[in-house]
Amino acid sequence: MKKENKQVLTMDPFTKWAxxxxxxxxxxxxxxxxxxxxxxxxxxxxxPTFTQMLxxxxxxxxxxxxxxxAEVGSYTPILGSSCYLTFAxxxxxxxxxxxxxxxxKVAKVEQNTxxxxxxxxxxxxxxxxxxxxxxxxxxxxxxxxxxxxxNKYISTASNYLLPALFGCMTxxxxxxxxxxxxxxxxxxxxxxxxxxxxxxxxMGIASTGFAGILILLxxxxxxxxxxxxxxxxxxxxxxxxxxxxxxxxxxx
Amino acid sequence: MTGATxxxxxxxxxxxxxxxxxxxxxxxxxxxxxxxxxxxxGMSEETISAVVKSTISAxxxxxLAILLxxxxxxxxxxxxxxxxxxxxxxxxxxxxxxxxxxxxxLGVALSEILSSDPTVFASVMIVMTIGIIAGPLMIAVVxxxxxxxxxxxxxxxxxxxxxxxxxxxxxxxxxxxxxxxxFTDLPTTLTLVTSMVVTVIVGMLSKKLPIxxxxxxxxxxxxxxxxxxxxxxxx
Numbered sequence: 001m002k003k004e005n006k007q008v009l010t011m012d013p014f015t016k017w018a019x020x021x022x023x024x025x026x027x028x029x030x031x032x033x034x035x036x037x038x039x040x041x042x043x044x045x046x047x048p049t050f051t052q053m054l055x056x057x058x059x060x061x062x063x064x065x066x067x068x069x070a071e072v073g074s075y076t077p078i079l080g081s082s083c084y085l086t087f088a089x090x091x092x093x094x095x096x097x098x099x100x101x102x103x104x105k106v107a108k109v110e111q112n113t114x115x116x117x118x119x120x121x122x123x124x125x126x127x128x129x130x131x132x133x134x135x136x137x138x139x140x141x142x143x144x145x146x147x148x149x150x151n152k153y154i155s156t157a158s159n160y161l162l163p164a165l166f167g168c169m170t171x172x173x174x175x176x177x178x179x180x181x182x183x184x185x186x187x188x189x190x191x192x193x194x195x196x197x198x199x200x201x202x203m204g205i206a207s208t209g210f211a212g213i214l215i216l217l218x219x220x221x222x223x224x225x226x227x228x229x230x231x232x233x234x235x236x237x238x239x240x241x242x243x244x245x246x247x248x249x250x251x252x
Numbered sequence: 253m254t255g256a257t258x259x260x261x262x263x264x265x266x267x268x269x270x271x272x273x274x275x276x277x278x279x280x281x282x283x284x285x286x287x288x289x290x291x292x293x294g295m296s297e298e299t300i301s302a303v304v305k306s307t308i309s310a311x312x313x314x315x316l317a318i319l320l321x322x323x324x325x326x327x328x329x330x331x332x333x334x335x336x337x338x339x340x341x342x343x344x345x346x347x348x349x350x351x352x353x354x355x356x357x358l359g360v361a362l363s364e365i366l367s368s369d370p371t372v373f374a375s376v377m378i379v380m381t382i383g384i385i386a387g388p389l390m391i392a393v394v395x396x397x398x399x400x401x402x403x404x405x406x407x408x409x410x411x412x413x414x415x416x417x418x419x420x421x422x423x424x425x426x427x428x429x430x431x432x433x434x435f436t437d438l439p440t441t442l443t444l445v446t447s448m449v450v451t452v453i454v455g456m457l458s459k460k461l462p463i464x465x466x467x468x469x470x471x472x473x474x475x476x477x478x479x480x481x482x483x484x485x486x487x
Contacts, residue, residue, distance in 0.1 A: 014289040015403075018282070019396040025278050026392035030385055032274070033340060036267045037377035040258055048375040055357025056375065060350045060383035068387035076395060077402040077421040085279060087391045090341040093429075095314040099307050101422075102469045106306045107290075107299050112403050112418040118289040122300065123307045125283035130311040131318055132272055132339055138319040139335050146323045149316075156484050157477040158317040160443040163433045164476030165314070166426075167447020168469050171455075173426055183416050186423065193427035201435040206428075208436075214428045222424040226416055237412045 012114055015081055018121060022084030029088050070212035074219065080117035082124040089128040093211070098165045099127040105172050110179035162208060182240040189226045189235060193218040255373030256366040259330025268336040275340065302466050309470035313477065325351075328362045333377060341384050350380040439483035446483075447476030 041047050075092055076083045079100060086096045101111075103123035109115040138145055148154070176182035197214060200206035206214055229235040258264065290300055318338055325334035325347055337347050348362075354376045355362050365372055402421070405414040433444050450472045458464035464471075 014285065014292075015400065017285060019400070021282075023392050023396065026388055026395075029275075029340075030388050030392065032271055033381055033388075034385065036264075036271065036336065037374065037381055039267060040261070040264055040377065041374050043263060044253070044258055044261070044370065044374075046253070046258065046370040046374045048371040048378065052358055052371060053354070053375045053379050056350070056354030056379040057382060059353040059357070060379060061386075063349070064346070064383045065386050068384075068390060072387055072390045072394065072398075074421065074425065076391070076398045077418070078425070080399045080403065083391055083395045083399060085275075085282060087388050088275060088340060090338075091314065091318060091343060094317065094343070095311060097425075098314075098469070099310050102310050103303045103307050106466060107295065107303050109295075111422065112405075114403075115290070115293050115295070117403070118286045118293065119295075119303055121282055121286040122290065122303055125279040125286065126304055126307040127311040128279050129276060130308055131315040132276060134312070134315040134319055135322060135335060135339050136272075138322055139331060142323075142326070142331060145319070146326075149320045149323045153481050154320065156481050158320050160440065160477055160480030160484075161314055161317050161473075162429070163440045163444040164447045164473045164480070165469075166429055166433060167444045167449075167476050168451045168472035170426065170430065170444075171448060171451050173422065181415060183419060186416075186419065189420070190423050190427040193424060194431050197428050198431040198435055201432050206432055208429070208432055211428055211432065215424050218424045218428055219421060222420050222427060223417070226420055226423075227413075230413060230416055235416060237415045 014118060015114065018081030018084075018117070022081060026084045026088060067212050070214075070216040074212055074215035078111065079124070080112065080120055082117070082121040085121070085124050085128060089124075089131065091131065094161050094165065095127055095131065096124055098169055099123045101169055101172065110177060113179075176240050180240055181237045183235060184238050185229070185235050188229055189222060192225050193221045196221065253370050254366065255368050255370050256330065258370050258373045258377075259333060259366055261332070264332040264336075268332050268339075271336065272339055306466040306469065309467050310473065313470065313473045321347075324348075328365055329373075329376070330366060337380060341388065342380075346384065347380060350383050351376050354379040438487040439480055442483040442487075443476050443480040446479040447472040450475045 071092060072087070075086075075097060078097060079086050082096075082100060086092060086100075089096070100120040100123045103119050104111060104116050107115070107119045109119050111120075174187065197206055197218065200214075226235060287300055291297070321343070322334050322338050325338070329351060334347065351365070352362055355365055355372070358368075358372050358375060360368050360372055365376060402418050405417050430444075433440050435441075451468055454464055454468045454471050458468065
């Protein structure tokens with residue numbers, strides 16, 4: 001009986017479609033990105049030897065496999081069914097996730113709901129296309145643009161993209177959101193993990209380059225803190241007054 | 253033949269163009285399906301239009317930063333390959349690191365890849381691709397179970413704890429990023445604060461002029477990043 005309930009919850013037609021075709025797209029995409037360098041090598045007859053590639057491959061895989069595991073573990077629950085297109089087009093933290101969160105805020109929908117999932121996918125599609133178009137224009141106007149973009153002020157400003165994005169998102173995170181319920185005292189859940197990361201940052205260990213791994217490490221800490229605070233009755237779910245008043249206004 | 257022969261090959265441009273076209277087609281089709289679903293769920297055309305406008309305005313500045321990455325990378329890898337790599341999966345940090353490690357392994361400087369033997373450029377292409385493939389493969393395997401599992405926790409039988417649990421990934425992300433930004437250096441902290449202040453101001457203004465709400469993120473990004481130039485020169 002429980003299993004049947006679960007089926008109904010997970011398999012609404014849109015979610016089913018998004019995951020089925022998302023997975024298919026992702027598998028074809030993996031084959032294609034591997035095929036591109038192989039085709040080039042085959043056509044030009046310039047196959048590098050195994051020993052030529054080995055040192056670079058070991059160095060990059062030893063760093064990147066843990067990072068990939070961390071990113072998939074940390075960001076997939078936030079992205080929902082838009083995870084496929086997001087991971088295919090990259091630029092997660094500096095573009096796709098902030099845009100998805102912003103879109104859910106504009107549409108006044110909650111994360112991890114069918115509505116939130118559909119809005120996140122719309123946002124991911126749009127932000128992916130915007131980047132592809134801008135890069136295409138950049139390729140077409142390569143010569144004049146390279147001079148402008150390498151201007152020292154633009155180079156400096158581009159190094160501060162993440163804090164500018166997080167400044168905007170942080171206030172949204174502090175609010176009660178748009179759902180029918182909200183989590184009272186949810187910011188208390190963050191105290192212990194944020195303190196741990198603060199110490200690691202002051203010690204010079206934590207940096208944005210390792211954020212994916214750090215998030216993966218902090219997820220169990222955050223879950224444990226939330227569980228304790230919930231059991232103690234400090235963190236609880238309450239009806240959202242702003243959603244209730246919006247519903248009343250709509251009824252009128 | 254040198255690395256530049258491969259890097260500027262019309263075939264590479266065709267392969268990149270075809271791959272990007274396939275992504276655009278998938279994105280447009282997904283957009284159509286998601287929009288239809290939103291309408292079925294009772295959302296208005298106006299809401300969807302506001303989401304699209306807000307996303308476009310918010311995506312332009314980060315995309316320009318990615319374009320800057322493309323310009324930087326194109327110096328050592330030509331135009332076509334960085335165009336492909338920064339359009340799919342990659343980021344400037346990863347791509348530069350992967351190219352650097354491969355070049356180091358071959359005893360070649362990053363700036364010499366294009367003028368070296370073509371097998372050097374071929375090695376760089378293969379290693380950069382193999383190095384990044386783990387994420388997409390993992391998503392293809394676990395993406396559905398993982399994300400629907402979290403959705404179920406929220407809407408399913410687990411009640412109050414499920415609602416709290418589904419938001420914890422988001423909180424963990426902030427618990428990591430915010431302290432790093434606050435304690436790394438002063439210009440980063442001040443850029444974060446400036447962006448927050450702009451968000452508050454635009455939020456207040458949007459109560460009188462609701463259309464502004466769609467451009468909150470774009471405004472915070474532009475002013476926040478512009479202010480970083482000042483903070484970086486002062487501190």
